[in-house]
Amino acid sequence: MISIIKSRWILWKKHWLANSLFLFLPVVATIITMTLFTNIQEDSKVPIAIVKKEDSPMADSLYEAAADLPYIRLFNLSEKEALIKLERHELDSVFVIDSGFAEKIKSGARNRLITGYSNHGSFAYTPIKEMLVSYVQTLTAQAKTYYTVDQMAGGKWTWEEVTEKISDIQTEQQLLETTFHLNSIAGNATNEERNRNLWEIWGYFMFISIFFLFDWQIKEKKTAILSRYAMMKYSYQQYVFFHTAVYTFMFVSICLLSAAMFHMLYEEKITFSLLWSMVMYTITLSLAASILSAVYRSVYVYYWTVLLISGVYLITSGVIIPTDGIVSAYPVISLVHPVYPLVQEKYFHPLVILFLGLFLVTQRKQKYF
Amino acid sequence: MGKQLLLFLQLDGKNIKRKWRSLPLLFLFPVLFTLLSAILIAFLIHPQEKNRITVGLIDHDDTPETEGIVRLFAQSEEMNSLFRIKEMSESEAEQLMEQGEISAYIILPKDFTANLYEGKSAVLPVIGNPNKQMESHLIYEIVESIARHIRSSQANILTIHHFASELGKNEEKLQDLLFQQFTDFVFYTLSSGQVIHEKTANNEATSSPMNYFSIGGLFIIYTSWLWLVYLYLYREIDEPLVQRMRLYGVTKLSFLLSRMIWSLFIAISWTGILFIPLHLLLDFELGMIDFLKIFVIYFLHGLLFLCCICIIEIVFSQEKVQLFLQLITFVVISLFSGAIIPAIYFPIWLQELASYSFSYEAFYWVREIVFYGRKFVSFLCLLCMTIGGNIILFGISSWKERLQS
Numbered sequence A: 001m002i003s004i005i006k007s008r009w010i011l012w013k014k015h016w017l018a019n020s021l022f023l024f025l026p027v028v029a030t031i032i033t034m035t036l037f038t039n040i041q042e043d044s045k046v047p048i049a050i051v052k053k054e055d056s057p058m059a060d061s062l063y064e065a066a067a068d069l070p071y072i073r074l075f076n077l078s079e080k081e082a083l084i085k086l087e088r089h090e091l092d093s094v095f096v097i098d099s100g101f102a103e104k105i106k107s108g109a110r111n112r113l114i115t116g117y118s119n120h121g122s123f124a125y126t127p128i129k130e131m132l133v134s135y136v137q138t139l140t141a142q143a144k145t146y147y148t149v150d151q152m153a154g155g156k157w158t159w160e161e162v163t164e165k166i167s168d169i170q171t172e173q174q175l176l177e178t179t180f181h182l183n184s185i186a187g188n189a190t191n192e193e194r195n196r197n198l199w200e201i202w203g204y205f206m207f208i209s210i211f212f213l214f215d216w217q218i219k220e221k222k223t224a225i226l227s228r229y230a231m232m233k234y235s236y237q238q239y240v241f242f243h244t245a246v247y248t249f250m251f252v253s254i255c256l257l258s259a260a261m262f263h264m265l266y267e268e269k270i271t272f273s274l275l276w277s278m279v280m281y282t283i284t285l286s287l288a289a290s291i292l293s294a295v296y297r298s299v300y301v302y303y304w305t306v307l308l309i310s311g312v313y314l315i316t317s318g319v320i321i322p323t324d325g326i327v328s329a330y331p332v333i334s335l336v337h338p339v340y341p342l343v344q345e346k347y348f349h350p351l352v353i354l355f356l357g358l359f360l361v362t363q364r365k366q367k368y369f
Numbered sequence B: 001m002g003k004q005l006l007l008f009l010q011l012d013g014k015n016i017k018r019k020w021r022s023l024p025l026l027f028l029f030p031v032l033f034t035l036l037s038a039i040l041i042a043f044l045i046h047p048q049e050k051n052r053i054t055v056g057l058i059d060h061d062d063t064p065e066t067e068g069i070v071r072l073f074a075q076s077e078e079m080n081s082l083f084r085i086k087e088m089s090e091s092e093a094e095q096l097m098e099q100g101e102i103s104a105y106i107i108l109p110k111d112f113t114a115n116l117y118e119g120k121s122a123v124l125p126v127i128g129n130p131n132k133q134m135e136s137h138l139i140y141e142i143v144e145s146i147a148r149h150i151r152s153s154q155a156n157i158l159t160i161h162h163f164a165s166e167l168g169k170n171e172e173k174l175q176d177l178l179f180q181q182f183t184d185f186v187f188y189t190l191s192s193g194q195v196i197h198e199k200t201a202n203n204e205a206t207s208s209p210m211n212y213f214s215i216g217g218l219f220i221i222y223t224s225w226l227w228l229v230y231l232y233l234y235r236e237i238d239e240p241l242v243q244r245m246r247l248y249g250v251t252k253l254s255f256l257l258s259r260m261i262w263s264l265f266i267a268i269s270w271t272g273i274l275f276i277p278l279h280l281l282l283d284f285e286l287g288m289i290d291f292l293k294i295f296v297i298y299f300l301h302g303l304l305f306l307c308c309i310c311i312i313e314i315v316f317s318q319e320k321v322q323l324f325l326q327l328i329t330f331v332v333i334s335l336f337s338g339a340i341i342p343a344i345y346f347p348i349w350l351q352e353l354a355s356y357s358f359s360y361e362a363f364y365w366v367r368e369i370v371f372y373g374r375k376f377v378s379f380l381c382l383l384c385m386t387i388g389g390n391i392i393l394f395g396i397s398s399w400k401e402r403l404q405s
Helices: A002-014 A016-023 A025-043 A057-067 A079-087 A101-106 A125-153 A159-172 A189-193 A196-213 A223-231 A236-266 A272-295 A299-316 A324-329 A332-336 A339-344 A350-365 B002-018 B020-045 B064-075 B077-082 B090-098 B112-118 B133-166 B171-190 B209-232 B239-247 B252-282 B288-315 B319-337 B348-355 B358-372 B380-404
Strands: A046-052 A072-075 A093-097 A114-118 A177-182 B053-059 B083-087 B104-108 B123-128 B196-200
Touching (some): A016 A196, A025 B348, A046 A057, A057 A125, A125 A159, A125 B133, A125 B196, A196 A299, A196 A339, A223 A236, A236 A350, A272 A350, A332 A339, B002 B252, B020 B209, B020 B252, B053 B090, B064 B083, B064 B104, B064 B112, B090 B104, B104 B133, B112 B133, B252 B288, B252 B380, B319 B348, B319 B358, B348 B358
Parallel strands (some): A046 A093, A177 B123, B053 B083
Antiparallel strands (some): A093 A114, B104 B123
């Protein structure tokens, strides 16, 4: 075993840069991607235009309320300009505060106070519409309250007094609150605050790293080298077996390194079930990579195949397109795709058994050239 | 140089003829890949009826008012399109949650209504299923937005209560008044949609997302074909042969150029094949001259993209490093073009960065021609970038050549 590690070390030193690049890829690339992700997510804003057809404090307050929303980049344009931009897909949606807005509210009317323009590509139209409607609704509800009070008391209190009282109540009294927590009985509570995205991204880069580094099996299968295995004290099968073990061990230590790094950077809780599923994931992929690389004779075609598989892997792993819906509809996917047991922290992994079996079978079938 | 290039072009042509059987696979892969993504996105947008998320509702208070609130939940637009609400007891909810049948449940606690009226703190707890966290959070968001409506109604009702008691109404009458106000406000909230007058601003053909994403999808498919065919034409040449070729004055660039030309040719003709049915299906009004312009844009974009790919191959000697960097380049260039996510949704700094990329420029003009019927197209920027890219490619390759010899 020691001789195997020694010889591997000599080989590694020759291409140390490329090799260590891929070895540490899961840690480095995950951190880079996460930083980019969070930066882009924080700065991503939906462009919206609000057209003010009248200049009243009420219209201004509605505009201010929309400007305070975190996910919106607000433009104040003329109606014509805004609609042209909307048609050219430079804006997501346009809202027009119609003239007579404040007048209408004060008189107790509430129909068609604002006009909302959307097109088929407006992703953010509905949530923003809901927000604006709920804001206008608070204004019209105030008017409604005023008229109810007015009816009871017959003009004893003015508009200002009533609206002031409402805002007093809103700030002073304890109004309805909502709380949210996860049920601790169903499911294990440990993965409560897991950052799912982090582990999905890590899983992808681990995939790339493991499969790209398993190219040794193809490189060491060249005809020029094959004849030399006869002189070795190990048979070719043993050679491949030991090396797969050494590589797997190396990737497992990368797992531990990643866990430690993510604990420091993102305060991920390190639990036994997490480490276990990470290690299982790594073993699954190492076995799969060993099987796949045994099939190929050209390194380039192998890389190529890995890239294609990694593309399918990426799309179906839920990093780019959330796949919760399709996975709960077809739970088979979570059995076939290695990333789901990792994310769900399952203890048992049917794929490991499958690949282990395949690995042993292909090992026996490997001809001694 | 020209003679060598011709030779390699012939060689690669023969090579393609020999391996033609795998070409359809290359053709299909990006198309299937795009279809797979489209299916996944369709699943995301239109959740199946049978997996509509179920939400439990537990009513401990059981007053006419809480029934109003239940109705408020049931008729909420967001709630309705995604969720199904079921009334149940707490033990039932616990059990269903363990079986994974419900994603969350909402509890209306005892004395909920009384607390609401008196301005004491009334709490609406939402309990999520730890196995369905994303859905649970979504439900909480919606409950929070409904609670916002209730809060504003509550403040108004309390105000009315305040003024009514100042007028000296007796307790029983007050209670009646409050209840009446409450139901009033529930209906008032339910009909809040009237506030907005909704219009759609577009002509169907130019702004349906289907059209946008099929043109965008084609652009990405074209780019991936370029890369895939380029990789497909790779041939392993061992070092002694390279040495011998160098003695005859053959540079690495000439066989890279031959690969570039072949991949451009194949990718563009495939795109043409795919573009014709798409054009008939989506019914754009494009004349012959527009096709020519789009062809030129695609050509320049392809040339620039292959330049980047080539430069990576020249600079880095390890194949896996090359491939990985090419993958990153491909992803970045595709994202920057705005064909996957429209660029207006990027953060400003990213928008500015993307606008310097050739893929953004190319896709911008394609969009202008296809969607807005632009007649004038400025190729100047793309042309300059292409010339610049080629100069860099030639420069780097001759520098590398000199370094090796």
